[in-house]
Amino acid sequence: MTAAVISASSPLALRLRDALAVTVLGGLLALPFIGLVTVEEGGALTVRTRWGAWGATLAALFFGRLLLRAALDAWRSRRPARKRAVFSSGDAVLRRAAGTSLLAAALLLPVFFADNRYVIDTATTLGIYVMLGWGLNVVVGLAGLLDLGYVAFYAVGAYTYALLSTQFGWSFWEALPAAGALAALFGILLGYPVLRLRGDYLAIVTLGFGEIIRIVLLNWTSFSGGPNGIGGIPRPSFFGLAFARSAEGRTFHEFFGLEFSPMHRFIFLYYLIVVLALLTHALISRLRVLPTGRAWEALREDEIACKALGLNTTTVKLSAFATGAMLAGFAGVFFAARQGFISPESFTFSESATILAIVVLGGMGSQLGVVLAAAVLVVLPELGRQFADYRMLVFGAAMVTIMAVKPTGLLARREPTVRLNPERSAAP
Amino acid sequence: MLELQRVSAHYGPIQALVEVDLVVRAGEIVTLIGANGAGKSTLMTTLFGTPRASSGRILLEGEDITALPPHRIARRGIALVPEGRRVFAKMSVYENLLLGATPLEGAHVEENLQRVFSLFPVLETRRTQRAGTLSGGEQQMLAIGRALMSEPRLLLLDEPSLGLAPLVIRTIFRTIVALNREHGLTILLVEQNARQALKIAHRGYVLQNGRIVLEGSGAALLADPQVRAAYLDAVS
Numbered sequence: 001m002t003a004a005v006i007s008a009s010s011p012l013a014l015r016l017r018d019a020l021a022v023t024v025l026g027g028l029l030a031l032p033f034i035g036l037v038t039v040e041e042g043g044a045l046t047v048r049t050r051w052g053a054w055g056a057t058l059a060a061l062f063f064g065r066l067l068l069r070a071a072l073d074a075w076r077s078r079r080p081a082r083k084r085a086v087f088s089s090g091d092a093v094l095r096r097a098a099g100t101s102l103l104a105a106a107l108l109l110p111v112f113f114a115d116n117r118y119v120i121d122t123a124t125t126l127g128i129y130v131m132l133g134w135g136l137n138v139v140v141g142l143a144g145l146l147d148l149g150y151v152a153f154y155a156v157g158a159y160t161y162a163l164l165s166t167q168f169g170w171s172f173w174e175a176l177p178a179a180g181a182l183a184a185l186f187g188i189l190l191g192y193p194v195l196r197l198r199g200d201y202l203a204i205v206t207l208g209f210g211e212i213i214r215i216v217l218l219n220w221t222s223f224s225g226g227p228n229g230i231g232g233i234p235r236p237s238f239f240g241l242a243f244a245r246s247a248e249g250r251t252f253h254e255f256f257g258l259e260f261s262p263m264h265r266f267i268f269l270y271y272l273i274v275v276l277a278l279l280t281h282a283l284i285s286r287l288r289v290l291p292t293g294r295a296w297e298a299l300r301e302d303e304i305a306c307k308a309l310g311l312n313t314t315t316v317k318l319s320a321f322a323t324g325a326m327l328a329g330f331a332g333v334f335f336a337a338r339q340g341f342i343s344p345e346s347f348t349f350s351e352s353a354t355i356l357a358i359v360v361l362g363g364m365g366s367q368l369g370v371v372l373a374a375a376v377l378v379v380l381p382e383l384g385r386q387f388a389d390y391r392m393l394v395f396g397a398a399m400v401t402i403m404a405v406k407p408t409g410l411l412a413r414r415e416p417t418v419r420l421n422p423e424r425s426a427a428p
Numbered sequence: 429m430l431e432l433q434r435v436s437a438h439y440g441p442i443q444a445l446v447e448v449d450l451v452v453r454a455g456e457i458v459t460l461i462g463a464n465g466a467g468k469s470t471l472m473t474t475l476f477g478t479p480r481a482s483s484g485r486i487l488l489e490g491e492d493i494t495a496l497p498p499h500r501i502a503r504r505g506i507a508l509v510p511e512g513r514r515v516f517a518k519m520s521v522y523e524n525l526l527l528g529a530t531p532l533e534g535a536h537v538e539e540n541l542q543r544v545f546s547l548f549p550v551l552e553t554r555r556t557q558r559a560g561t562l563s564g565g566e567q568q569m570l571a572i573g574r575a576l577m578s579e580p581r582l583l584l585l586d587e588p589s590l591g592l593a594p595l596v597i598r599t600i601f602r603t604i605v606a607l608n609r610e611h612g613l614t615i616l617l618v619e620q621n622a623r624q625a626l627k628i629a630h631r632g633y634v635l636q637n638g639r640i641v642l643e644g645s646g647a648a649l650l651a652d653p654q655v656r657a658a659y660l661d662a663v664s
Contacts, residue, residue, distance in 0.1 A: 291530065294519075298527050301516035308476060308510055310502030310531035310578065 011073075019065040026061040030054060072404065095411075099368055106274050110267045120266045124338065126378045127273030128331055133358040133370035134280050135327030140356065141365035142293065143320035144300025146203040149190070149210025150355055153183040153325035155217060155347035157332025162230040162342055172236035176333050183329025184322040186213075191321035195314055198303075210352055218344040229343025236337045238268055269338050276334060280327055281367060287323070296320050297365075361402060363409025372410050376402070429454045429582055429614050430475075430506075435484035437467075437474045444470040446638045447484065452582065452616050457608050459617040459625040459646065461659055462635035468618045469511050471635070472586045476501050476508060488582070503531040507580035511587045511618075513571040517560030521551055524559050524570055528577030536579065544573040547603065565596035572603070582614045583607065589621045597621065601628055622659040626650045634659075 035054035038045050106123075113119040132154060139147045160179035164170040170178070194205050217224045224230065235243060241252040243265035252268075253260040287293040295316045298306050306313055336342050358377055362369030376398070384394045402410070430452040437445040444467045452458045462468050474481050477498045486494045493501050502508075507528075516524050525544060529537050545552040548569040554562060559570055568588055575583060585604065589597040605628050607613045619625035626632050629646035634655060642655065649655050 291526075291534070294523060294527055295530070297519055297523075298516050301518060302514045304478075305510055305514035305516065306527075307478065307498040308502060308508040308514075309528055309574070310499045311527075312497070312499040 015066055015069050018069060019062050022065040023058055023062040027054070027058050030057045030061075095368055102368075102371060103278075110270055114267065115263060117263065117266055120263070120270050122378065122382055124266070124270045124273055126374055127270070127277050128335060129355065129358060129374040129378050130371050131273065131277045131280050131331045131334075132328060132355045133362065133374050134277070134284055134367065135324045135331065136355050137359050137362075137365065137367070137370055138284060138287075138296070138327070139320050139324035140359050142288070142300065143296040143317065145317065145320060146199060146206070147321075147324070148203045148207040148349075148352055148356065149213075150206075150324070150328060151347045151349070151351040152190075152210040152213035153186055153328035154332040154335070154351070155213055155344075156183045156186050156325075157329030158336040158342050158346070159217065159224060159230070159332075160329070161333040161336045162233050163224075165234050166230060166232060172234070172333070172337050176330060179333045180326040180329045183332065184326040187321040187323075187325025188318050190325075191318045195317055207349070207352075210347075210349060214344050214347050217347070225343075227343060227345075229341055229345070231341040233336050233340050233342065235265065235340065236269070236272060243268060269334075273334055276330060280330070283327075284367065292316075292319060357399070361399070361409055363406075363411040366409065366411040369409055369411035376410075429456075429489055430616065431487040432471075432475075433485045433487070435471075435474065435481045435486060437470055437479050438482045439470075439479060444479075444638050445474060445481075448635075448638075448640055450633055450640065452614060454581075454614050455608075455612060456630045457604070457615045457617060457628055459619055459629035459632045460635055461619055461622040461625060461632060461649075461655075463659070464620070466635040467638040468620075468635055469586055470638075472508060472511075472584055472616075472618055475506070475584065502578070505579070505581040506584065507531075507575035507578050507582070508584045509568075509571045509575045509586060509588060512590060513564075513567045515559040515562070515567050515570050515574070517558065519559060520556050521559055521562070521570055522555040524574050525551070525555075525577050528574030531578040537577075540577050540579060544576055547576070547607075548573055564592050565599070568592060568596075568600055569603075572600075576607075580613070582616065585615065585617045587618055587620060589619065589624070597624065604628060622655070623650070626655075 031054065034057050035050055037048050037050050039048050109123055110120060132150070135153075136147065136150045139145050139150070157179040160182050161170075161172070161175040164175045164178065165172070190206065190209050194202055197205060218227055220226065221228075237243070238252050241250055241255050242248075243252050245251070245260050251260075252258075252264055258264070284293075288297075295306070295311050296319075298309075298311065299313060299316050299320075303313060306316070335346070339346075354377060358370055358373045360373075361376065362371070362373035380398055381392075381395055387394050430450075432448050432450040434447040434449060435445055436443065436447055448467075448471060450458075450460075450471075460468055460471065470479070473479070475486060475493075477493075477496060481494050484494070485492055488501075488504055488506060491504075493504065496504075516527065519527075525541060526537065529540060532540075550566055551570060551573055554566065559567065562570060572583075572585070572588070588600050588604070592600065601624055604615060604617065608615050617625055617629065626646045626649050632644065632646050632649045633640050634642040634649065642649065642652065644652070650660070
């Protein structure tokens, strides 16, 4: 009866089939997650079934998927397909305005939240991810080399500072360039053997590299402290002024005649990452308009054409790897200095995945997009805390939604790095 | 200007070129015709060292370039317009052209840009447009313009007529002739479109299964019954 009404190819039949597939798949996944529950009974752990909850999940999946499809289809058909070929300068103005207001917000944030440690801390974390995102963006977004082990360079930077400071008494500012250089060296070390690889193969090797670094740190106890990590890493000082109630030299609050407050240090750390991120941004913006940056993008577009045009693809790739790694190294130093304690736990694959997600979500190659995506990926899990156990579920749903609505990332279109006659091209 | 002496090339165990001898003299348009898979494009890329010639020598203006890496070869006054155009799709026309100037390391960019724009005025009007959004013919012009940005003395064109409308092909061929006559550019042209290529060429070579089977002046090859049967009548 129903089969006669709904022909096999009608959109409704397609949607039903689609929803059914989602339900089956979701049902299988939900079976262990929702259908089974462990209960403690007389000291022993037993497994109970929850068919009711499982059934409700299935129903929610089925109807939820139907509604979602319908909504998405309706939304898509209403939106006219537009293809914009020319880089419009109106967009550039909008972007500049967005960038400027974001910068202003970043600089003013501590003014409004001076005594809210939670906000400052979250914003500092956001800063680290923005910096890491921008660094990885050089490798993945600009040069088009898929790197799944980016966190390794972050670890190299963090451990360099941790060891140099705890063993040899180097200060933050002395260790920063050293860690950047060492991370860049590791970038070249990784880059060299993988020069001939692209795409999936490159991704696998970089994934392995990231794991090697982590496992070495985990097992080489005499060097890195193994799973115990390294503690007591000195905090950065404000031009030699320590952030403490009392210290050997002069302290920050004494020098400026302020009342001591532990918040000073957190606000200082926040401004430090803002400055580091701004330097990163300046460096990348500058590189992008230089032949180096253009070569990266050309490499992403077409390697064979690059060779025919006399670009040395070896140096182009290595410079991209080294630049990206160096920026991760800087971020690692900051991370170690902020935490005061590091262990291999902080440098797992999921970190690499998060940073890559920031780049992809932001729209490959877009600087502003990285900031927005980092905000989504750092702030969303924080906002989701009230959902407790379902936090990652909400997070995942948000990611899927974004990729469904904007498959090429939040800000996918890249800006041209050069303009001829800017006055003329400003006309619509 | 360019001389190939008994050049062979392999892709793994497969031999793509068998002892090819070929000469391009300064000021000539030389065309290389042949069927699909005859090794025409391989010959072009072997000149650029990918794949490297497994035996034989390649001489550019008397100097042996056989063992040089691709980016060094490109800095010796030789430019390739690759098969299928291969423009940098997501970058603007202007950026594509700037990348073409790589071998000169920033010298004469402005003059060469003006030269390319006077040759292809359409590129100037589209200079901020993304290369991937250009039409096929415009992309071909961009690919040629990009190659010209390095002030080559020898231009290698790999199937410039591929996938283009007849009217556009005519424009492209007219430009090739102009580049040769007015700018004194030596040109090696690989084409499947044998009739049009032979018409504008001083000399031509016929490549079959990786071997040169025939060579002669453009007019002579056009009149050759074997060539007519294999490459001209079948096409039309």
